[in-house]
Amino acid sequence: MRVGIPHAGNIYIPFRTLFRELGTELVVPPPNNQRALDLGVKYAPEGVCIPFKLTLGNLIEACELGADTVLQAGGFGICRLSYYAKTQKEILHDLGYDAEMLTFDVSQNKLRGILQLIKHVSDNAPWSKVIPAFRFGLAKVAAVDDIEKIVHKMRAVELEKGTANRIYREAITAIDEVADHGTLKRVVKDYSEKLYQISRNPDADSLKVGIVGEIFVVLDPFSNLDLEVELGKLGVEVKRAIFFSRWTKFSLFLNPLGVDEWKKVHEAAMPYLKRDVGGDGWESVGEKVFHAHQYDGIVHVAPFTCMPEVVAQNIMPSTKEDIPVLTLLCDEQTAKPGMLTRLEAFVDMLNFRRKRIGNLKPGVIK
Amino acid sequence: MNFLTAMTKVGIPRALLYYQYYPMWRTFFEELGVETVLSTPTTKAMVNSGCSRMVAETCLPVKVFCGHALSLVDKCDYMFIPAIRSMGKRAYNCSKFLGLPDMMKAVIPECPLILDMDIDVTNGKRTLYQNIYSLGRHFTWNPAKVKKAAEKAWECHLAYYQQMFSQGLTPTQAIDEIFSEKGVGVDQETANSSLTLTVAVVGHPYLIYDDYINHRLIHRLQTMGARVLTPEMVDEEVLDVAMTKLVGNPRWTYEVDVIGAGGYYLEVKVDGVIGVIAFGCGPDSVMMDMVYRKAKRLKAIPFMCLTLDEHTADAGLVTRLEAFLDMVKRRRREQTCV
Numbered sequence: 001m002r003v004g005i006p007h008a009g010n011i012y013i014p015f016r017t018l019f020r021e022l023g024t025e026l027v028v029p030p031p032n033n034q035r036a037l038d039l040g041v042k043y044a045p046e047g048v049c050i051p052f053k054l055t056l057g058n059l060i061e062a063c064e065l066g067a068d069t070v071l072q073a074g075g076f077g078i079c080r081l082s083y084y085a086k087t088q089k090e091i092l093h094d095l096g097y098d099a100e101m102l103t104f105d106v107s108q109n110k111l112r113g114i115l116q117l118i119k120h121v122s123d124n125a126p127w128s129k130v131i132p133a134f135r136f137g138l139a140k141v142a143a144v145d146d147i148e149k150i151v152h153k154m155r156a157v158e159l160e161k162g163t164a165n166r167i168y169r170e171a172i173t174a175i176d177e178v179a180d181h182g183t184l185k186r187v188v189k190d191y192s193e194k195l196y197q198i199s200r201n202p203d204a205d206s207l208k209v210g211i212v213g214e215i216f217v218v219l220d221p222f223s224n225l226d227l228e229v230e231l232g233k234l235g236v237e238v239k240r241a242i243f244f245s246r247w248t249k250f251s252l253f254l255n256p257l258g259v260d261e262w263k264k265v266h267e268a269a270m271p272y273l274k275r276d277v278g279g280d281g282w283e284s285v286g287e288k289v290f291h292a293h294q295y296d297g298i299v300h301v302a303p304f305t306c307m308p309e310v311v312a313q314n315i316m317p318s319t320k321e322d323i324p325v326l327t328l329l330c331d332e333q334t335a336k337p338g339m340l341t342r343l344e345a346f347v348d349m350l351n352f353r354r355k356r357i358g359n360l361k362p363g364v365i366k
Numbered sequence: 367m368n369f370l371t372a373m374t375k376v377g378i379p380r381a382l383l384y385y386q387y388y389p390m391w392r393t394f395f396e397e398l399g400v401e402t403v404l405s406t407p408t409t410k411a412m413v414n415s416g417c418s419r420m421v422a423e424t425c426l427p428v429k430v431f432c433g434h435a436l437s438l439v440d441k442c443d444y445m446f447i448p449a450i451r452s453m454g455k456r457a458y459n460c461s462k463f464l465g466l467p468d469m470m471k472a473v474i475p476e477c478p479l480i481l482d483m484d485i486d487v488t489n490g491k492r493t494l495y496q497n498i499y500s501l502g503r504h505f506t507w508n509p510a511k512v513k514k515a516a517e518k519a520w521e522c523h524l525a526y527y528q529q530m531f532s533q534g535l536t537p538t539q540a541i542d543e544i545f546s547e548k549g550v551g552v553d554q555e556t557a558n559s560s561l562t563l564t565v566a567v568v569g570h571p572y573l574i575y576d577d578y579i580n581h582r583l584i585h586r587l588q589t590m591g592a593r594v595l596t597p598e599m600v601d602e603e604v605l606d607v608a609m610t611k612l613v614g615n616p617r618w619t620y621e622v623d624v625i626g627a628g629g630y631y632l633e634v635k636v637d638g639v640i641g642v643i644a645f646g647c648g649p650d651s652v653m654m655d656m657v658y659r660k661a662k663r664l665k666a667i668p669f670m671c672l673t674l675d676e677h678t679a680d681a682g683l684v685t686r687l688e689a690f691l692d693m694v695k696r697r698r699r700e701q702t703c704v
Contacts, residue, residue, distance in 0.1 A: 045651050045652055045654070045655035045658075046651070047643075047645065047646065047647070047650070047651035047673075048651045048652060048655075052652075076456055076458075076617065077458070077617075078458045078459070078460065078461050079648070080648050080649065080651075080652055082617045083617060083649075083652045083653075086614075086652075086656075087652050087655060087656065090656070090659055094659065272468060272471075272472065273465060273468045274449075274467075274468060275449060275451070275464055275465075275468075275484065276464070277461040277462075277464045277465040278458070278461045278464070281461060281465065304423065305423065305425075305646045305647075305648060305651070306648070307460055307461035307462055307648035307649075308461040308465075310421065310423050310424050310425075310461075310462065310646075311461050311462060311464075311465030311468070311469055313421045314420055314421050314424060314465075314469045314473055315465070315469060315472040317472070318471075318472035318473070318475070329423065
């Protein structure tokens with residue numbers, strides 16, 4: 001069995017690890033690139049969102065590389081995600097690729113479903129092999145995100161722009177190659193130290209900008225046009241709550257036990273949006289309200305025609321808690337210069353705003 | 367409380383779910399002694415005012431809904447905008463239906479109190495009944511009265527669907543019939559006997575039956591000499607079977623109207639199928655693709671997909687319809703010759 005996966009940020013790292021441990025062949029398509037997007041745009045329905053088009057492009061490229069089984073997220077939900085697998089299967093079939101489509105359910109029986117799926121693709125490997133491999137995959141997700149959190153801080157204050165990003169890329173490669181828990185810990189420690197040692201601008205007082213929105217475009221640098229890197233270049237510290245490690249930790253393990261990581265955010269959203277609208281729409285509104293006094297501004301990223309985010313986008317301007325929000329819609333038509341201009345203008349505005357109302361302290365801004 | 371209810375008015379926008387549930391809603395409120403105010407059919411002013419309030423990326427039907435709600439602002443004391451999450455097991459409504467009351471509250475700050483009732487069948491009957499009661503609680507303290515009103519409303523809803531199915535009426539005609547605002551005679555069949563072509567139009571009721579946003583699509587087809595079939599004219603169970611055959615279990619509540627009807631009409635003897643979708647509609651973009659793929663594979667019946675948005679112009683639509691019908695006619699002539 002040769003299994004192909006779509007890309008979403010760094011999700012290929014845990015998958016690669018998992019499959020290596022289990023001895024199943026994994027086909028990782030080339031990292032998200034213009035060709036994958038073009039393929040997706042060409043064969044996907046016209047009005048569908050960019051995650052669909054990109055993942056379709058990835059799956060086509062994986063099939064070209066000889067994958068006979070493809071994985072895609074699925075499940076029951078309000079958002080179009082529940083239709084991805086069905087439609088993509090038809091499209092691949094029409095293109096002449098007879099790949100079997102396997103879905104891992106992200107909304108119901110999550111942990112059990114994912115473990116059973118892993119067992120299935122690894123030709124029924126014993127649980128004694130599946131579970132440690134899965135745990136190691138999760139450890140890698142966490143490792144990548146730990147590094148990323150430091151990078152968010154360092155990008156804003158580094159003297160020589162681009163240093164943090166270079167180390168980040170080295171770290172990702174190193175984490176990808178690591179084969180056991182001990183080395184993984186050491187690698188994370190080494191690279192964290194390296195990152196902290198980057199020479200900083202002594203009088204940098206970086207703006208804090210929260211990134212909220214739809215999980216795929218938030219986490220995938222290709223579809224959001226390197227939003228975090230560009231903000232870092234402008235001297236902005238990026239804050240975000242959406243991480244794969246957080247998702248795996250809560251929805252696989254803690255949510256079934258009744259712990260809701262978004263509880264405070266949902267409560268904050270309550271006066272403006274009373275119910276879950278699928279996807280990440282509720283969280284987007286909640287995060288705006290919740291962080292209104294903590295951040296300087298918020299960048300809201302969403303795929304074009306994303307249903308939950310359109311609801312959020314309509315509601316956000318009406319909240320009493322005031323904080324500048326820049327909504328960036330991502331699709332195949334988005335070009336980098338346009339986005340950069342908007343980001344620069346936004347950051348300028350935030351700088352002026354900060355000067356006007358004094359340094360940011362909780363409760364100062366009305 | 368009593369003198370208040372005597373003149374209380376509840377506004378119902380004539381958009382989105384109006385076409386499916388208006389008789390039920392109106393009966394419910396009238397049984398509780400509340401007057402309902404319905405917005406007029408869609409006008410240009412409504413579309414414009416809706417578009418000016420909503421974010422540009424929002425789909426056309428929701429913008430139109432906003433326009434309808436805006437036109438009702440001064441005319442009622444309450445606005446009824448339910449948040450319908452689910453009408454069947456494991457099938458949900460689109461996010462925009464769920465966020466509808468909150469979105470309207472956000473974009474229309476001057477809006478009267480919104481009655482935003484949660485309807486989620488998956489939560490069980492008890493919760494549903496509680497929600498119905500808390501809706502009725504705005505107008506009466508008497509649970510028995512609410513119960514009676516709800517039962518009457520349900521009967522009316524069933525009668526409405528029965529009427530549409532048995533007499534081949536469109537929702538607009540059936541609503542007129544029920545509340546006899548106009549005495550519409552069902553002369554459609556006799557008028558249609560001279561028509562030679564049969565064209566099925568599939569899509570959401572709020573797109574097919576809103577004559578302003580679809581530029582009188584059905585009327586135009588009829589004047590061009592086609593008998594028009596719509597999803598309501600087929601038994602829901604038949605559509606269910608067609609849908610299951612095409613995509614398996616539904617994920618969205620209205621899949622029957624689009625995939626079910628599309629799949630069904632592509633297999634029965636009609637001369638052409640027209641799919642109507644709104645630009646920016648999430649579910650439509652993938653659902654209509656399924657129908658399109660089926661049509662492509664069958665290669666039996668011509669299929670055309672019309673995408674509507676607020677910029678769609680009459681002329682463009684007419685040209686496409688004429689071209690489609692010409693093609694259908696020519697095709698039929700060839701088939702009869704062979």
